[in-house]
Structure formats: structure tokens, C-alpha cells
Amino acid sequence: MSASRKQDREILRLAVPAFGALVAEPLFLLSDSAIVGTLGTAQLGGLGVASQLLNTLVYLSVFLAYGTTAGVARQVGAGDLRAGIRQGVDGMWLALVIGVGVVAVGLPLVPWLVDVFGASHAVDPYARTYMAISLFGVPSMLVVLAGTGVLRGLQDTRIPLVVSVGGFSLNLALNAAFVLGFHWGIAGSAWGTVIAQTGSAAVYVAVVARAARRHGAGLRPDMAGLRTAASAGASLLVRTAALRIVLVVGTSVAARMGDAEIAAYQVGFQVWSLLAYALDALAIAGQAITGRYLGAGDVPRVRAATRRMVVWGVGGGVVFGLLIMAVRPWLPSLFTSDPDVRRLLIASLLVVAVLQPVAGVVFVLDGILIGAGDGTYLAWTTLIATVVFLPAALLFYWAHWSLVGLWGAIGLWMLTRMLTLGVRARGDAWLVTGAVRCRARQDASAA
Known part of the structure; x- marks a missing residue:
């Protein structure tokens, strides 16, 4: 087999499952929209406002995946799987710390954040409800980003695809049950998504913890490792924020x-x-x-x-x-x-x-x-x-x-x-x- 063919197979082995995982992610909110739309226009509008806020948060936090991928992949290339997994664990701890901080800071600011997006009086209470509940899923959402980065660094894009599809399926089932079955309204949709995100995060934690035990890597947070992960992500955060400015200004x-x-x-x-x-x-x-x-x-x-x-x-x-x-x-x-x-x-x-x-x-x-x-x-x-x-x-x-x-x-x-x-x-x-x-x-x- 020629060198080019080998490179093509390696690229496709990583890219095809990654594409599936990327497409599965927006299906979370798409399924929410389909189900919440049955409640009424105001509820759907509230979901739209809250979704924009959450999408912005996810967009800005993607450095957790990118920075972790690069760091872990380097260690894998150097033949030190233990150090690579240890670096990935630090990235996941950083994601958890940031997520908890977002919840603590974000909850009191929910009314202000919704007002910034200009929600009408009819839409406002639904946007606040969805946003306030969804914030509790942010730590899990960020751990998922970091965990995805760990596995990508380990040259595995198939497990992220499986987790994404599984998370979407669970989200769809829970939303249907909570909103259409139990009649919890837009709050049911938010709780369904939070539970699905938490389940996805738990899978990543289990997979990485098993790999850490197999290779003798520690699971406790390391301050030096957290600082390294934060430093690596800072420049990527600036890059991502600049990209977001273009999208916002264009709209x-x-x-x-x-x-x-x-x-x-x-x-x-x-x-x-x-x-x-x-x-x-x-x-x-x-x-x-x-x-x-x-x-x-x-x-x-x-x-x-x-x-x-x-x-x-x-x-x-x-x-x-x-x-x-x-x-x-x-x-x-x-x-x-x-x-x-x-x-x-x-x-x-x-x-x-x-x-x-x-x-x-x-x-x-x-x-x-x-x-x-x-x-x-x-x-x-x-x-x-x-x-x-x-x-x-x-x-x-x-x-x-x-x-x-x-x-x-x-x-x-x-x-x-x-x-x-x-x-x-x-x-x-x-x-x-x-x-x-x-x-x-x-x-x-x-x-």
C-alpha cells in the first residue's frame, strides 16, 4: 500500500467518526425544539433565547477539547501513554472547575442574560426557566468536551461518536417523557438535557478512569497540571472568541x-x-x-x-x-x-x-x-x-x-x-x- 493510501486511511479513520459526533451534537437542541414546539410559540421562543446563550458557552469552551487533544496526542507520539492520560485527567478537572464556576456566577445573572437577548414579556419566563435549569448541566457539558479531547488525543474518535449518539437518544427519550408524558413543560425539556449530559460525562469519566488505572496514571487533581491545561487553553480561548465576534457581527x-x-x-x-x-x-x-x-x-x-x-x-x-x-x-x-x-x-x-x-x-x-x-x-x-x-x-x-x-x-x-x-x-x-x-x-x- 502506498504512503498516500496509508495517510488517507488514517485521516478517514479519525475524520469519519468525528463527523458523526459533530453532527450528533446539535441534534440535542434540535430534538428539544421539536418537542418544546408542541407547547407553544412562547415556550419555543424561550428555548431559542436560552439555546443561544448555551451555544455561546459551548463555543467558547471548545478549547477544552482542542487543547487536551493536542497535549495528549504529543504524549502518545512520544510513547508515554501514562503521561498523556494524566494530562487528559488534568484537562477534565479543569473543565469541572470551570463548569462549577459558571454555575455559581451564572445563576444570579440569568434574568440579566435573558434581558440582554431582548426576550419579550411572553418569552422571558420560559427562557429564564430553561436557562436556570440548564446551567446545572454545564459542568457535565464541559467534562464531555475535555473527555472528547482525551480520546481524540489517544487517536480514538469512535467512542465520542457512540457517546454522542447515546446522549442524543437519551435526551430525546427523556424530553418526550418529561414534556409530553409528565407534562413538566419547558422545565422537563431542560431537565432531560441535563440528565443526558450528565450521563455522557459519566461515560467519559469511566472510560478515562479505566485507562488511567490500566497505565498507572493518577486521578487526583494536580495543581501544576491544572495550570498547564489552563495556559494551553488561554490562547485558544482568544482565537475562539475572535471567531465568535465575526459570527455575531455578521448576524x-x-x-x-x-x-x-x-x-x-x-x-x-x-x-x-x-x-x-x-x-x-x-x-x-x-x-x-x-x-x-x-x-x-x-x-x-x-x-x-x-x-x-x-x-x-x-x-x-x-x-x-x-x-x-x-x-x-x-x-x-x-x-x-x-x-x-x-x-x-x-x-x-x-x-x-x-x-x-x-x-x-x-x-x-x-x-x-x-x-x-x-x-x-x-x-x-x-x-x-x-x-x-x-x-x-x-x-x-x-x-x-x-x-x-x-x-x-x-x-x-x-x-x-x-x-x-x-x-x-x-x-x-x-x-x-x-x-x-x-x-x-x-x-x-x-x-
């Missing part, structure tokens, strides 16, 4: 353009997000593979895997772009009968299609550099790309370029990210080998 600008524009933007963005799950699966494979090879000190294999994954990213982007072009004439009719929204969506989907190959490169290189532990560079360059996006979005808005202009600003943002990531990937500064990135750098400097 805000579209909303100010008009009702037809925000409706078309919402549909176009959902198409973008769906395809992003597939590309993000390649990024997850990139994190795990890059971390392992760098831990093993095998720079040539890192280079070869990087080239191969970029090919996959571009190829996937081209396929997705062609797919969008094929369905573009009739896709808008599935979502709306408004001719203005259809017209705007057809124009927007053209830009979305053209950007898919660029997105493929960006997602892959972003994942590879996360796997390399190059968080500081990612934080700075993501901030730079965001700074490029913000004035472009405002300029196109003031110039009345409508929704195509906004998507053009997003395209400029993606091109900036591709350029900065590509420059980094072509260089050698990110190729720091060894079980621990900072130690390897110090050793190299000393030499």
Missing part, C-alpha cells in the same frame, strides 16, 4: 439590512455551518495526527500528513461548492416563499459555494496548528483576520451592497485566515517536537 449587520436579508442570511449560514461540520472533522483528524507525529519527533511525516490533509480539504471544498451550485436554483424554495428572500439567498449561495475550497484549507490548517500547540500564533492571526472583517462588513453595509457584500466580507476574512495559516504552515516555527511543546522549545533554545 447583527444582516439584521440591520432588513427582514428579508436576515432571513436569507440565516438560511445561508446554516448551509455554511452544515458543511463546516464535515470540514471540521478533517481538522480534528489533523489535531490528533499532528500532535502524535510531533510527539514522536517525526517532522517528515508531519509535513507529508499536512500536504495530504490540505489536499483533502481542497477536494472536499470543491465537492461542496459544486453541490451548492447544483442545488442553488431550488434550495431557497425549501425554506421560504418570499421572492425577496429567495433572490437574496440565491445570490448568497453563489459566494458560499466559491468560498468552500478556501474554507477547506482554513479548517485543515487550523486543526493542524492546534495539534501542534501553536495557539499563540492562532490567537494573533485570528484577531488580525477579525480586524480585517469588521471594517469590510461595515463598509459594504454603508455602501448598500446588501447580503452579497456581507458574504464578501466573510470571504475576505477567510482569505486572510488562509494566507496567515498558509505562511505559518510553510515555515518551520510551528514544528516543535517532543512530548511537551514548551519543554521542547526550551531544549532547542538551550542547544
